Amino acid sequence: MEAEGSPSGRLAGGLGAELDRVEAALDAGETNLRRLGFWRVVALIKRDDDLIDRYAEQVGRIDAKAFRARVRYRVPAWVGVGLSLAGLTLGTAAVLIAVLAARPTLASSPHTGVSGLGLLIAAGAWAAGIHSFAHFVVGRIVGIRFTEFFFVIPPPPLPGLKTDYATYLRADPVGRAWMHASGAVATKLAPFVALAFAPAADAPGWAVALLLVTGFGQIATDLVFSTKASDWKKFRRELAVAKARRRASGEGA
Numbered sequence: 001m002e003a004e005g006s007p008s009g010r011l012a013g014g015l016g017a018e019l020d021r022v023e024a025a026l027d028a029g030e031t032n033l034r035r036l037g038f039w040r041v042v043a044l045i046k047r048d049d050d051l052i053d054r055y056a057e058q059v060g061r062i063d064a065k066a067f068r069a070r071v072r073y074r075v076p077a078w079v080g081v082g083l084s085l086a087g088l089t090l091g092t093a094a095v096l097i098a099v100l101a102a103r104p105t106l107a108s109s110p111h112t113g114v115s116g117l118g119l120l121i122a123a124g125a126w127a128a129g130i131h132s133f134a135h136f137v138v139g140r141i142v143g144i145r146f147t148e149f150f151f152v153i154p155p156p157p158l159p160g161l162k163t164d165y166a167t168y169l170r171a172d173p174v175g176r177a178w179m180h181a182s183g184a185v186a187t188k189l190a191p192f193v194a195l196a197f198a199p200a201a202d203a204p205g206w207a208v209a210l211l212l213v214t215g216f217g218q219i220a221t222d223l224v225f226s227t228k229a230s231d232w233k234k235f236r237r238e239l240a241v242a243k244a245r246r247r248a249s250g251e252g253a
Helices: 007-027 038-045 049-070 077-101 112-141 165-170 173-196 205-226 231-249
Strands: 073-076 146-152 158-163
Touching: 007 038, 007 049, 038 049, 049 165, 073 077, 077 112, 077 146, 077 158, 077 173, 112 146, 112 158, 112 173, 112 205, 158 165, 173 205, 173 231
Parallel strands: none
Antiparallel strands: 073 146, 146 158
16 A cells, blocks of 8 residues: 555545546547656556556556557557567578578579578568567566557658557566567567578678678667667666665665
């Protein structure tokens, strides 16, 4: 139970009214939840199990309404999972072709160009397919459900998997953090997994070099951008929530 003298305890009586205000503004056509102060309220709710139990459904409803008002290109989550699996299958097929192309036949010599191209295609297909799939698998393990797969346009089209925010709130914050991190980690591994097949595919030097540039380039991009926005920012945010909850309960004392 939230202590009466704590910041969240003093505000708890007003959180419902704040959510009602945000939802009314949303129904009136305002979809910028940050401008409405919604995420400030959610940050308070995240820190207390009683508040989560009380407001998770309304928070999830508001989040879903705003998402569907803003995002036009969306399909059910299972379609996105299917597309992710198709990408992973394509990558596996590309690796198989790359390895087979490296083997000489009676009629021809090895096709190293095909081998190199196959590994590059595999890296791209795996990176595209594994990101949302990793979020989905880890999310389901920690109790988070997903509602839609979507693309944000204008270009480049950015795919994403929409959480059911009520289940997101109810999940352990460390679990939420690793759900966010899982997609980023899996995507960064894809070029290096493809690179592991380079000896079997007798891949040419240019293909190996491109895979290395892609892999380390993605890591550099994460270090520069994703820690300030996207998955790693959310990872750090949820770990901070977990730390604050431990401190409030006396575990971190």
